[in-house]
Amino acid sequence: MQEQLVFVRNQMLPPEAPPPGQKGIARWMRENLFSGPMNSALTLLGLLAVVWLALHVLPWLMHSVWNANSLNECRQIIQDRWGEGATGACWAMVRERWHQYLYGFYPQDMYWRPNLALLLLFAALAPVLFSSLPRKMLWITALYPATGFWLLWGGTIWAPVVAMMGFVVLWLVFTVLQPRLGVPVSAGIGVVAAAVWWMVLQAPMTDALQSLAPLRIRAVDSRDFGGFLLSFVIGVTAISASLPMGILLALGRKSDMLLVRTLSVGFIEFIRGVPLITLLFTASLLLQYFLPPETNFDIILRVIILVTFFAAAYIAEVIRGGLAALPRGQYEAADALGLDYWQAQRLIIMPQALKISIPGIVSSFIGLFKDTTLVAFVGLNDPLKGITQIVRADINWKGIYWEPYIFAGALFFLICFGMSRYSMWLERKLKTDHR
Amino acid sequence: MKKSVFLGTLSAAALIAGIAGAATLDDVKGRGELICGVNTGLTGFGAPDANGNYQGFDVAMCKALAAAVLGDASKVKYIPTTGETRFTALASGEVDVLVRNSTWTFMRDVDLKFDFVAVNYYDGQGFMVKKDLGVSSAKELDGATVCIQTGTTTELNLADFFKANNMSYTPVTVADDSEGQRQYLAGACDAYTTDASGLAASRASMPDAENHIILPEIISKEPLGPLVRHGDNQWGDVVRWTYYALVAAEEYGVNKANIEEVASTTQNPEVKRLLGVEGELGEKLGLDKEWAKRAIAAVGNYGEIFEANIGSGTPIGLARGLNALWTQGGLQYAPPFR
Numbered sequence: 001m002q003e004q005l006v007f008v009r010n011q012m013l014p015p016e017a018p019p020p021g022q023k024g025i026a027r028w029m030r031e032n033l034f035s036g037p038m039n040s041a042l043t044l045l046g047l048l049a050v051v052w053l054a055l056h057v058l059p060w061l062m063h064s065v066w067n068a069n070s071l072n073e074c075r076q077i078i079q080d081r082w083g084e085g086a087t088g089a090c091w092a093m094v095r096e097r098w099h100q101y102l103y104g105f106y107p108q109d110m111y112w113r114p115n116l117a118l119l120l121l122f123a124a125l126a127p128v129l130f131s132s133l134p135r136k137m138l139w140i141t142a143l144y145p146a147t148g149f150w151l152l153w154g155g156t157i158w159a160p161v162v163a164m165m166g167f168v169v170l171w172l173v174f175t176v177l178q179p180r181l182g183v184p185v186s187a188g189i190g191v192v193a194a195a196v197w198w199m200v201l202q203a204p205m206t207d208a209l210q211s212l213a214p215l216r217i218r219a220v221d222s223r224d225f226g227g228f229l230l231s232f233v234i235g236v237t238a239i240s241a242s243l244p245m246g247i248l249l250a251l252g253r254k255s256d257m258l259l260v261r262t263l264s265v266g267f268i269e270f271i272r273g274v275p276l277i278t279l280l281f282t283a284s285l286l287l288q289y290f291l292p293p294e295t296n297f298d299i300i301l302r303v304i305i306l307v308t309f310f311a312a313a314y315i316a317e318v319i320r321g322g323l324a325a326l327p328r329g330q331y332e333a334a335d336a337l338g339l340d341y342w343q344a345q346r347l348i349i350m351p352q353a354l355k356i357s358i359p360g361i362v363s364s365f366i367g368l369f370k371d372t373t374l375v376a377f378v379g380l381n382d383p384l385k386g387i388t389q390i391v392r393a394d395i396n397w398k399g400i401y402w403e404p405y406i407f408a409g410a411l412f413f414l415i416c417f418g419m420s421r422y423s424m425w426l427e428r429k430l431k432t433d434h435r
Numbered sequence: 436m437k438k439s440v441f442l443g444t445l446s447a448a449a450l451i452a453g454i455a456g457a458a459t460l461d462d463v464k465g466r467g468e469l470i471c472g473v474n475t476g477l478t479g480f481g482a483p484d485a486n487g488n489y490q491g492f493d494v495a496m497c498k499a500l501a502a503a504v505l506g507d508a509s510k511v512k513y514i515p516t517t518g519e520t521r522f523t524a525l526a527s528g529e530v531d532v533l534v535r536n537s538t539w540t541f542m543r544d545v546d547l548k549f550d551f552v553a554v555n556y557y558d559g560q561g562f563m564v565k566k567d568l569g570v571s572s573a574k575e576l577d578g579a580t581v582c583i584q585t586g587t588t589t590e591l592n593l594a595d596f597f598k599a600n601n602m603s604y605t606p607v608t609v610a611d612d613s614e615g616q617r618q619y620l621a622g623a624c625d626a627y628t629t630d631a632s633g634l635a636a637s638r639a640s641m642p643d644a645e646n647h648i649i650l651p652e653i654i655s656k657e658p659l660g661p662l663v664r665h666g667d668n669q670w671g672d673v674v675r676w677t678y679y680a681l682v683a684a685e686e687y688g689v690n691k692a693n694i695e696e697v698a699s700t701t702q703n704p705e706v707k708r709l710l711g712v713e714g715e716l717g718e719k720l721g722l723d724k725e726w727a728k729r730a731i732a733a734v735g736n737y738g739e740i741f742e743a744n745i746g747s748g749t750p751i752g753l754a755r756g757l758n759a760l761w762t763q764g765g766l767q768y769a770p771p772f773r
Contacts, residue, residue, distance in 0.1 A: 071640065072640070072642070075642050096485055097485060100485070100487070104487075105483060105487035108486070108487075221512070223512070223513075223514065223515075224487070281519070281520075284520055284523075285520060285523040285527070288523060288524070288527035288528075288529055289523075289526075289527050376475075376517075377517060377519065377520075378517070378519075378520055379475055379514070379515045379516050379517050379520050379524075381475075381515070386475065386515075389475050389476040389611075390475070390476040390482055390483055391476075392476065392478075392612075392613050393474075393476030393477055393478045393481075393482030394478070394482060394484065394485070395478050395479065395636065395639065395640065395749070395750045395751060398478050398613075398636060398637070398639075398640035399613070399616055399637070399640035399641065400613075401613060401617050
């Protein structure tokens with residue numbers, strides 16, 4: 001038997017290299033770009049489009065000029081360097097006016113204030129966004145509205161301090177009454193108490209404290225805010241205020257109480273049925289007619305309030321979607337544990353509903369942040385249209401077209417892309433299912 | 436701020452009427468600051484510069500007014516207003532005076548209840564074409580494509596003009612001036628139409644200005660001027676006569692440089708009254724004697740303001756045209772100071 005066995009392979013053959021055309025770039029291209037006549041045609045068309053774009057945009061970008069004092073000077077430099085008829089980007093405008101795009105007309109010697117406010121904003125946001133940080137840092141978050149306001153607008157420090165004390169009043173009333181009256185009633189009484197505090201005691205307290213300990217920095221008028229500073233102020237305030245408001249509205253809409261439900265539905269549907277520009281015009285124009293001429297109802301505050309309402313209505317619907325996606329068993333389990341309504345919401349329902357709603361919430365926020373440019377229509381200096389119009393009104397830069405849009409667009413992209421990445425990270429981190 | 440929010444909301448209904456008629460002059464004096472509604476940005480007429488300081492032909496009027504009323508041309512708070520918000524800002528009392536290249540029309544004067552106190556710039560709608568189109572008159576534009584800002588009176592004027600001359604045109608609508616200029620340069624339209632002052636500014640900023648001409652026809656009347664609310668005539672008088680003081684100063688050769696000298700040496704009784712050397716015109720307005728002198732010293736006379744912001748010495752290079760003094764064939768004419 002053994003003689004008949006001429007050859008026995010006692011080891012595996014090494015794998016053959018795939019035939020040419022089945023490996024490396026050639027295979028990748030065939031599979032991904034030229035897998036059929038239709039896809040090949042589309043690939044070629046796409047390539048043509050890319051080449052066409054590059055041919056038109058690249059020379060323009062390559063011929064960028066950073067040092068010039070006017071558009072005509074830019075054009076002159078481009079002609080001298082790259083010959084007659086050459087076109088190029090004139091970034092010299094950005095170089096001269098970047099501070100207006102970032103800060104509007106905020107006094108230049110006080111740029112450190114918005115800068116510091118931005119830094120503190122990150123410090124305040126960090127414990128909210130990243131749960132690994134120590135919980136004590138939440139105090140920075142709680143105090144940030146007052147510090148941020150004071151840094152940006154200036155004036156006496158006691159105004160924001162006394163305003164914050166209103167929240168302390170709210171909290172005190174709430175904690176004292178809550179065991180006896182329950183959450184909604186004690187919260188309502190707390191809000192009323194805080195409102196009384198702000199209306200009746202705010203001004204005299206501020207004046208009294210100011211005369212006792214005069215601590216003030218130079219005040220900056222709202223009208224001096226502009227550019228990305230304005231977008232941030234409106235965007236950040238509206239985003240942080242609209243989330244709790246949206247949660248309450250979403251719960252209100254699912255409530256069994258007729259009045260609460262009707263009011264929530266009415267609010268959400270009304271706000272969602274009206275374009276944001278209409279609300280901005282209401283803030284800027286209509287309110288002026290209802291208020292006495294000398295009232296100092298700040299335009300930015302008016303805009304923030306209405307933008308917050310607008311965002312809250314959308315957030316409410318997004319969160320309602322999250323609530324609807326929760327299985328009934330979760331509600332029943334919460335009931336079975338003997339939790340009351342607010343405990344169930346806080347411990348069982350909301351953490352899950354919010355997790356489901358993260359993509360929707362973040363895209364609402366991104367949309368809201370970009371919508372802040374609409375304030376240009378009520379005469380505020382948003383970075384896209386307002387500041388650009390001012391730059392173009394300068395005879396030196398009149399006729400500049402793409403550069404301001406590209407500059408503002410690039411900054412918006414960076415910020416919105418950052419938000420979107422964070423939301424993806426958060427989704428991955430909170431992922432508990434095993435799908 | 437919080438306080439005023441709540442108080443404002445509460446007292447809104449009660450205070451809605453009647454307040455707007457109150458004396459603006461006293462408000463301005465009490466506040467120590469003039470609130471001036473200006474354009475969000477119009478070349479030469481009103482826009483903040485790189486340092487955020489408002490400059491321009493209309494802005495000079497605000498400064499003159501602040502100098503006359505408050506004695507300091509820098510005590511102005513500028514509120515930028517858009518085409519949509521400007522009239523509400525004035526009507527609601529958010530601004531004291533609106534100097535924002537607004538055309539004086541019947542409806543705005545009567546129906547919107549404003550007073551146009553004077554005309555500081557006589558504008559009109561014109562056309563710009565490329566030289567190689569071979570057109571020398573707007574009447575030869577039959578069949579042309581025209582870039583036009585949508586939703587403006589210029590759109591209506593254009594339709595009227597072509598209908599009246601029995602011509603046809605294809606409109607290319609654009610959203611604002613920068614887009615119009617861009618479309619026109621890109622060849623999307625044969626002609627670009629807007630106010631002649633705007634055309635001149637656009638042309639000045641073009642890479643090949645010499646290849647573009649502004650046609651001689653002016654197809655509409657656009658008298659632009661400062662306006663105030665109806666019913667506060669004292670304040671209206673202050674604005675009106677501050678403006679006329681600037682015009683009269685040009686007529687009598689009083690300017691920023693020589694004003695002190697003229698005030699001390701002039702023999703002309705009208706100039707003496709104007710500069711407060713004689714008479715008490717200022718007191719009659721509710722101001723002091725030297726109101727007009729301060730206004731002129733702060734911004735110069737009408738001719739100086741024109742030349743510094745939009746005149747032939749600037750890149751915009753507007754000719755005086757209708758805005759020359761009446762003695763030089765224009766329409767700027769100040770009533771007598773007596």
